[in-house]
Amino acid sequence: MISNHFARRVQSTKSALCAKFKFEPLNSTTYIKNILKEVKAENYENKEICVNGWINQKPTKLKKDLFQTKIRDNNGSVLTVIGDKAQLKGIQxxxxxxxxxxxxLRSNKQFSAENLEDFEFKLSNLIILNKVDSPVPSYLSTLESPDLIQEQYRFLQLRSSKYANILQTRSKLKNLIRNYLENELNFTEVETPLLFKSTPEGAQEYLVQYEENVANKSNLYYALPQSPQQFKQMLMGSGVSKYYQFAKCFRNETLRKDRQPEFTQLDLEIAFGTGKEVMKVVGDVVNKSWRNYNGKAKxxxxxxxxxxxxxxxxxxxxKRFDYADxxxxxxxxxxxxRIPIKLINMKEFGAKAGLTNPIFSNFEIIHLPNMIKSEEEAVLLKKWVLNKEHYLDQSRKPIVHVMLKEDDVTFWNEAFAKIANIESPKLVTKSLNLKVGDVIIGSDRESDSFVFENPTPLGKIRNILYQSEEPFLNNYLKENFPKIDTDIVSWVVNFPLFSPKVNATNKRVLGYPNYDTGLVESTHHPFTMCHLAHLPLLAKQIENEVNLRELLFIKSQHYDLIINGIExxxxxxxxxxxxxxxQIFAKFLKIDVEKQKELFGHLLTVFKMGCPPHSGFAIGWDRFLSIILNEKTIKEVIAFPKxxxxxxxLFGAPSKIEKGD
Incomplete structure (x- = not known):
């Protein structure tokens, strides 16, 4: 008897397991969004429909033996389901x-092939393919707010309609761009290696040891590439006419909302191509992607x-903007x-900074008229603008002067006495019509011709003001400096070829960039060409003793694409x-000939052997998608972000590696 009971339990277990694998093949099931395409007004009640998915909402009782729940499919679409108690018992x-x-049809609704929400799904059969084996946290009772789900449940986020749409959009836009580049412009996709060599390109690299032995006695490492920059230039010397790939890149740097340790970029390079040609391709790629997703509505x-x-x-x-502009x-x-707030250069009023740091000789302000109504608002404004979270890079804070009484207006210049002399404060008062309730935010910066600190203190504040959650500040900006409610794209061109080199170990002194005397670094990367009009000046610096001011004046053929303040x-x-x-390696970047061979010998050899002129670009694909989809961080558009x-x-990475004997 006991053996028979045990046999029945084993058989029941086998049947339950077997049931998980007995279901209609995918090609005979229906995505929820397509259901109304398969039915007609005269037969919709008799047409059997099959749907795969997950329970989106715990069953609730409607009547004595009638329950309602919702099911969600792979696209994140949701369908209301009606069934009896026996059918939905134990479902979670x-x-x-x-x-x-x-x-x-729901009550008081008429058949329409446009709106599935007018219908309910009358359940006839239900197969449990896999039950939730452990209690689901209470906040997961619905995925209507998937952003709140904790990181270890990322796979549940991806089941929601929001993330289903993100992944599908990412795939469709990739396909759109591939077809455009290959079929219309004759680009060739070339995959480049992920195991590379360590080279100085800016950010710290991720290293992969060469030997199987954990001790790695040979001290040999691969480096994961920060970009395919050198590979694609090698391809130009290899006869590839137009190259592209959606490339994985790796940078071990401080993380922010628009950074990940690994990310994807749409990488492009054109042999015998000019910057103008590359900019046209990139601009059209961006515009096509934007129009494909947003249509004419946005x-x-x-x-x-x-x-x-x-x-x-x-x-x-x-629009093309000059870097200095x-x-x-x-x-x-x-x-x-989109931000209408302007920076006012005070040199026209005879103001001169440089009292704390002589290099930073310009004084500029942001004027916010009739902003503050009380001491409490003044405190809240300063608390937000000067919040230490905005200055984790040790950059200096601006001075915030709030005019709560007449003396604050009359002697406004005294608030900035430590950084600037103002010859005609009364002229400023009259010109700006300063009054009680006004706010002036001021700071020093470098001279107009040589601005390398990026952003400047007020350049940072321009954005910070609009990131606040303080109601009085948000209301003030909305009424007086409303942010433009459209998406705006621009080019920035004519970057300096070189920038003053910031000390690697002590990057800031009193909040100012700590430049190493007489040393420079490439503003972007060392393979960037200068404007041909500035080539004689570059040659002069190569052949003679370097004049730092002249060297920093040389402009590069570099171009950045900006949307809504994001590169x-x-x-x-x-x-x-x-x-x-x-010569550029040796003279300006202090890389001697032997070191050049070690680091870049492969590339220099290609340059010796008939490498054609070439130009290129890289679009931060994750960043671009986050803008198109109006997401605040690139993590939202990556399936499994860090x-x-x-x-x-989710995966528990990085993880410890046990060393062998």
Whole structure:
């Protein structure tokens, strides 16, 4: 008897397990969004429909023996399901099911092939493909707010409609761009290695040891590439006419909302190509992607010839800004053109800074008229603007002067006495019509011709003001400096070829960049070519003793694409001449000939052997998608991102490796 009971239990267990694998093949099931395409008004109640998915909502009682639940499919679409108690007994959120049944109209609704919400799904059969084996946390009772789900349940986030849409959009736009580049422009996709050599390209690298022995006595390592930069230049010397790939890149750097340890970039390079040609391709790629996802409802804008916003029709419609212009006007090389707040250069009023640091001789302000109504608001404003979280890079804070009484207006200049002399404070008071309730935020910066600190203190504040959650501040900005409610794209060009080199160990002194005397570094990367008009000046610096001021004046053929204050990508015309590249390494970047051979010998050899002129670009694909999809961080558009500390909580990476004997 006991043996018979045991046999029945074993058989029951086998049947339950077997049932998990007995279901209608996928090609005979229906995505929820397509259900109404398969039925007609005269037969919808008799048409059997099969759907696979997960329980989205715990069954609730409608009547004595009638229960309602919701099922969600792979696309994140949700369908209301009606069944009896026996059918839905024991069903819980995130159970994986296959259901069969038919549609019925809700009360007071008429048949329409447009709106599935007018229907309910009448359950006839239900197969449990996999039950949730452990209690699901209470906050997962619905995925309507998937952003709140903890990192270790990332796979549950991906089941929601939001993330299903993100993954599908990412795939579709990749396919769109591949077809455009290959079928219309004759680009060739080339995959480049992920195991590379260590080279100085800016950020710290991730290293992979060469030997199987954990001790790695040979001390040999691969480096994961920060970008395919050198590979694609090698391909140009290899006869590839137009190269592209969606490349994986790795950078071991401080993480922010728009950074991940590993990320994807759309990498492009054109042999015998100019910067103008590359910019056209990139601009059209961006515009095609934008229009494909947003359609006409949400076009991409730029600044027209008349200074007003205009929908971009093609790449030539995108406004070009000079680097020096954006740095002095907006305090950033990636200005958010939606923000109307202006920086006021006070040199026209005889103001001169440089009292704390002589290099930073310009004094500029942001004037916010009639802003503060009380001492409490003044405290809240300063608390937000001067919050230490905004200055984790040790950059200096601006001075915030709030005018709560008449003396604050009359003697406003005294608030800035430590950093600047103002010859005519009364003229400023009159010109700006300063009054009680006004706020002046001020700081020093470098001279107009040589602005390398990026962003400047006020360039940072321009953005910080709009990130606040303080109601009084948000209301003030909305009423007086409303942010433009459109997406704005621009080019930034004419970057300096070199920048003063910041000390690697002590990057800031009193909040100012700590430049190493007489030393420079490439503003972008060392393979960037200068403007041909500035080539004689570059040659002069190579042949003679370096004049730092002249050297920093030389402009590069580099170009960045900016959307809403975010750098979408950057590119340049490259150096393809061996002698010039070697001279730049040696004279300005202090890489001697032997070290050049060790680090870049492969590339220099290509330059010696008929490498053609070439130009290229890289679009930060994750960053671009986050803008298109209006997500605040690139983590939202990556299937399995790392957290802000670089950890993958879902998989438990990085993990310890046990050393062998």
């Amino acid at each position: 959120v995130e159970d994986c099911l296959q259901i069969k049944g038919s549609l019925r 076009p991409l804008y730029s600044i027209g010839l008349d200074g007003k916003l205009a929908v971009i029709e093609n790449e030539s419609s995108i 954006v740095m002095t006007r907006f305090g950033s090389d990636k200005p958010d053109l 979408v990508g950057g590119g340049s015309t490259r150096i393809h001449d061996y002698k010039l590249q070697s 957290n802000n500390r670089g950890f993958d909580v």
